[in-house]
Amino acid sequence: MEEGHEGAKLAFEVFTYRVAKYIGSYMIPLSSLDAVIFTGGIGENSLDIRREILSNLKLLGFVEDAKGNEDARFGNAGIIGKSELLDAVAMVIPTNEEFVIAQQSVELL
Numbered sequence: 035m036e037e038g039h040e041g042a043k044l045a046f047e048v049f050t051y052r053v054a055k056y057i058g059s060y061m062i063p064l065s066s067l068d069a070v071i072f073t074g075g076i077g078e079n080s081l082d083i084r085r086e087i088l089s090n091l092k093l094l095g096f097v098e099d100a101k102g103n104e105d106a107r108f109g110n111a112g113i114i115g116k117s118e119l120l121d122a123v124a125m126v127i128p129t130n131e132e133f134v135i136a137q138q139s140v141e142l143l
Contacts, residue, residue, distance in 0.1 A: 046082075046083070046086070047086075049083070050083055050086040050087050050090060051090060053087050053090075054087050054090030054091050055090075057070060057087075057091060057094075058091070058093070058094065061094070066120075067094070067117075067120055067122045068121070068122055068123075069122055069123050069124070069125060070087075070088075070091070070096070070115075070122065070123075070124040070125075071124075071125060071126075071127055072084050072087075072114070072124070072125070072126045072127075073126070073127050073128065073129050074129055077126065078106075078107065078108075078109070078126055078128050078129070079107055079108060081103045081104060081106075081107060081114075084098075084103055084114055084124070084126070085098055085100075085103060088114070088115045088124055091117075091124075094117055094119060094120060094122075095117035095118040095119030095120055096115050096116070096117050096118075096122075096124060097115055097116060097117075097118060098114060098115045098124075099113060099114055099115050099116070102114045102115070103115070106125070106126035107126075109128050110126070110128070111125065111126055111127050111128055112125060112126055113125045114126055
């Protein structure tokens with residue numbers, strides 16, 4: 035994408051727009067928002083995707099904490115932004131699926 039591949043740029047824009055659209059659509063039935071959590075492979079490791087999603091959520095008042103976003107990668111949790119309109123934060127919470135599977139396997143033995 036950094037080299038100007040138009041298909042990659044379009045995929046990036048569509049993906050980040052759709053994620054933000056789904057987050058926004060949940061505001062109607064939930065009527066409040068405490069946090070936007072990024073997790074899993076993309077959510078934990080792609081600061082560009084997180085940055086763009088937060089930018090797409092500016093109507094909800096979200097502003098990126100650039101240093102927090104940079105620091106919250108590769109297994110590090112952290113707050114990467116806050117809403118200036120809502121009492122809500124955006125944060126990264128790493129997953130550890132392998133550990134959970136191992137725990138559940140031990141319980142079955």
